[in-house]
Amino acid sequence: MTIAENLDKILSEIPSSVRLVAVTKKKPVTAIKEAYHYGIRDFAESRVQEAILKQEELQDHKDICWHFIGHIQTNKAKKILENFHWIHSVDSLKLAEHLDKLAAKTSIYPHVCLQVKLLPDPNKYGWEVMEFWQDLPKLEPLKHLKIEGLMTILPLGLSENECLETFEKTKELATKINEKSSLQLKELSMGMSNDYLLAVEKGATMIRLGSIIFGARN
Ligand SMILES: *Cc1c(COP(=O)(O)O)cnc(C)c1O
Secondary structure (H helix, E strand, O other): OOHHHHHHHHHHHOOOOOEEEEEOOOOOHHHHHHHHHHOOOEEEEOOHHHHHHHHHHOOOOOOOEEEEOOOOOHHHHHHHHHHOOEEEEEOOHHHHHHHHHHHHHHOOOOEEEEEEEOOOOOOOOOEEHHHHHHHHHHHOOOOOOEEEEEEOOOOOOOOHHHHHHHHHHHHHHHHHHHHHOOOOOOEEEOOOOOOHHHHHHOOOOEEEEOHHHHOOOO
């Protein structure tokens, strides 16, 4: 199957309101161009250096919207702010506060999702629910970040029902945050190649798909 055929299939399965973000980590610029020519404009990377090299090669593709989805070390935050429109992987108060300061200084105001874990998972970054409620009062005043949604990555090995339940809980958490704080979270960045149909069923607004579009990564 070609990239275009894969995209045809995926787009036929999801409502047009769901934003398909093509994850191109470890994939060459030629693959990005192929998806671009198909009509995809949202691309995600998880490593800064790799992303910036590709972005330089794609400078004339000015309407690409770049999404950052990897864990962020403080010393890389400025580069990410300068080179990405969306940051899905804001996973701690310390990082959020650091990004807010940088945003104020540079006058670049990124679209942000807060990464949460509805199930404990030592292999993933992000807030657990209890910690999140503790930090929320300190997140609300970060006015230089456009905090627009939640992002989640499910632990490996869940059953279909457990996936559905966990996506549902993510959505419920966003609803509760909107009721109880000044944040207004409209976006749910959830769903990857293995579980995006379940995520869409539970209200995902952005799905992050890599291998199902571009093939397995080595
Ligand atoms: C790699 C990655 C994806 C895409 O994963 P696939 O299973 O290839 O679709 C999505 N989100 C994040 C955060 C990733 O790191």
